[in-house]
Amino acid sequence: MTAHPTIVESLRQEGYRLTPQRIMILDIINDSMSHISAEEIHRKVQEQYPFVNISTIYRTLNLLKKLRLISETDLGDGYVRYELLERERHRHHHLVCRQCGESFAFEDELLKPLQIRLLKEYGFAADVDHFAIFGLCQRCRRGEGRGGVRKEGQHGAD
Amino acid sequence: MTAHPTIVESLRQEGYRLTPQRIMILDIINDSMSHISAEEIHRKVQEQYPFVNISTIYRTLNLLKKLRLISETDLGDGYVRYELLERERHRHHHLVCRQCGESFAFEDELLKPLQIRLLKEYGFAADVDHFAIFGLCQRCRRGEGRGGVRKEGQHGAD
DNA sequence: ATTGCAAGTGCAACTATTTGCACAATGACT
DNA sequence: AGTCATTGTGCAAATAGTTGCACTTGCAAT
Ligand SMILES: [Mn+2]
Ligand SMILES: [Mn+2]
Ligand SMILES: [Zn+2]
Ligand SMILES: [Zn+2]
Numbered sequence: 001m002t003a004h005p006t007i008v009e010s011l012r013q014e015g016y017r018l019t020p021q022r023i024m025i026l027d028i029i030n031d032s033m034s035h036i037s038a039e040e041i042h043r044k045v046q047e048q049y050p051f052v053n054i055s056t057i058y059r060t061l062n063l064l065k066k067l068r069l070i071s072e073t074d075l076g077d078g079y080v081r082y083e084l085l086e087r088e089r090h091r092h093h094h095l096v097c098r099q100c101g102e103s104f105a106f107e108d109e110l111l112k113p114l115q116i117r118l119l120k121e122y123g124f125a126a127d128v129d130h131f132a133i134f135g136l137c138q139r140c141r142r143g144e145g146r147g148g149v150r151k152e153g154q155h156g157a158d
Numbered sequence: 159m160t161a162h163p164t165i166v167e168s169l170r171q172e173g174y175r176l177t178p179q180r181i182m183i184l185d186i187i188n189d190s191m192s193h194i195s196a197e198e199i200h201r202k203v204q205e206q207y208p209f210v211n212i213s214t215i216y217r218t219l220n221l222l223k224k225l226r227l228i229s230e231t232d233l234g235d236g237y238v239r240y241e242l243l244e245r246e247r248h249r250h251h252h253l254v255c256r257q258c259g260e261s262f263a264f265e266d267e268l269l270k271p272l273q274i275r276l277l278k279e280y281g282f283a284a285d286v287d288h289f290a291i292f293g294l295c296q297r298c299r300r301g302e303g304r305g306g307v308r309k310e311g312q313h314g315a316d
Numbered sequence: 317a318t319t320g321c322a323a324g325t326g327c328a329a330c331t332a333t334t335t336g337c338a339c340a341a342t343g344a345c346t
Numbered sequence: 347a348g349t350c351a352t353t354g355t356g357c358a359a360a361t362a363g364t365t366g367c368a369c370t371t372g373c374a375a376t
Contacts, residue, residue, distance in 0.1 A: 017372050051250030053326045095282045124253045138281030175342050211356045
C-alpha cells in the first residue's frame with residue numbers, strides 16, 4: 001500500500017482519475033525492488049482483486065510511461081519491463097550481455113556528454129530516462145562464458 | 159537480383175544453406191533504400207514467389223541479425239525495421255522525435271566516446287550497430303509542431 | 317445525497333512475432 | 347546422377363501486447 005503520494009497527486013493534478021486499479025498498479029511497481037513485467041503486475045493485482053483485466057494493466061503502464069513516471073525497457077529476456085523513474089536521485093541505465101544475459105547498471109553521468117552534443121549539434125533533446133545497451137560483458141569477452149545461457153520468453157510460475 | 163555476393167558468400171562460408179527464400183529476402187533488403195519491415199519484405203517476396211510463409215521471413219531476419227549482417231531497430235512507428243549493416247563505411251544511428259515522428263540520422267562518431275568509456279570502465283563491449291534515440295526534435299521543441307502527429311501501427315496498402 | 321457525463325474498464329477480437337512439428341530441400345560424398 | 351543426414355520451410359497454434367465498443371465509475375457541480 002501507499003504508492004508515493006507524490007505520484008498519486010501528480011496523477012490527479014494532471015486531471016487523471018484515481019481508480020483502484022491505477023493505485024494498485026502503482027503500489028506494486030513502487031514496492032517492486034526491480035524491473036517488473038506487465039504479466040507479473042497482473043498476477044499481483046489479481047491476488048488482491050481478481051477481476052482486473054490485463055489490458056487495464058497495459059493501458060495504465062502506457063499512461064505512466066507517457067507521463068514519465070515509469071520507464072519501459074526491453075532488457076532482452078523477452079518481456080518489456082517497467083520501473084519507477086526516480087526524478088531526482090540516482091538515475092541509471094543498464095548494460096546487458098547478449099551471451100550470459102547478465103545486466104549491469106551504470107550511472108547516467110556517462111550519457112551526459114552524448115546528450116549535450118546531441119542538443120548542441122542537432123538541437124535534439126534526447127529522452128535519457130533508462131537505456132539498455134547490449135553487448136558482451138567482461139567475463140564473456142574473456143571466454144569465461146559462465147553457465148547462464150541467454151533465455152527468451154515464456155512467463156512461468158515462479 | 160544479386161544481393162551483395164559478399165553477404166551470400168559469408169552465409170555459405172558459415173555453413174548456412176543458400177535457399178531461394180534467403181536469397182530473395184537478402185535481395186529485397188539490399189535493394190531497399192531504407193529501413194524495411196518484415197511485412198513489407200513478405201509482400202515483396204510474395205510478388206515473386208507466393209508460397210513463402212511469414213515465419214520464414216522472421217527466421218531469416220533473426221539469422222541475419224545474429225550474424226550482424228543487418229540491423230534491427232524500433233523506429234517508433236509500430237514496426238520493427240531492418241537495414242543492411244554496412245561493415246566499413248558510413249555507419250549511422252537515428253534520432254527519433256516523439257512528437258512529429260521525424261527521424262534524423264547521426265554519425266557513429268558521436269557514440270565512440272561512450273563506447274570507449276564503457277569498455278575502459280566496465281570492460282563491456284557495446285554493440286553499437288544501429289541505435290534509435292527518442293526525444294524532441296528542434297522544431298518540435300520550438301513549438302513549431304508541424305502537422306505530422308505520431309502514428310503507431312496498422313500496415314496499410316501503400 | 318443525487319445527477320451527469322467524460323474518462324476508465326472488461327471483454328473479445330485483433331496485431332506482430334515466435335515456436336513445435338512433420339515434411340521438403342541443400343549440399344557433401346559418392 | 348543418386349543417397350543421406352541435416353538444415354530449413356510451411357503450417358497451425360501460441361505468445362505478448364493493442365484496440366473498438368458497450369458498460370461502469372470517478373468526481374465536479376448541484
Ligand atoms: Mn533499471
Ligand atoms: Mn538507419
Ligand atoms: Zn556475459
Ligand atoms: Zn519533431
